Amino acid sequence: MNLRKCISCGKRDDKFKFIRINKIKNGDSKFEIRISDSNTTNHVDGRTAYLCPNNECLSLAKKKSRIERSLKCKINKSVYDEIDNLLNLKK
Numbered sequence: 001m002n003l004r005k006c007i008s009c010g011k012r013d014d015k016f017k018f019i020r021i022n023k024i025k026n027g028d029s030k031f032e033i034r035i036s037d038s039n040t041t042n043h044v045d046g047r048t049a050y051l052c053p054n055n056e057c058l059s060l061a062k063k064k065s066r067i068e069r070s071l072k073c074k075i076n077k078s079v080y081d082e083i084d085n086l087l088n089l090k091k
């Protein structure tokens, strides 16, 4: 089994149970942030942060800038909004 760790609570679980935040290189110094939910299985290159699909872990990640630290880049507020939307869709 391929275990991954949530950037907020530190829980370890199968990587497909997490929301994945990928940083994808898009040219030399550019990158894009792509969010995929647990049902998406396509492989992407680049750094990935894993987050439990719940509001507690999302708000903690936001408060402590955990995605920034994990992906080592500036994260737009819209990224958090996008994860928020994804969570609401799952409800």
Ligand SMILES: [Zn+2]
Pocket: 006, 007, 008, 009, 010, 011, 051, 052, 057
């Ligand atoms: Zn978590």
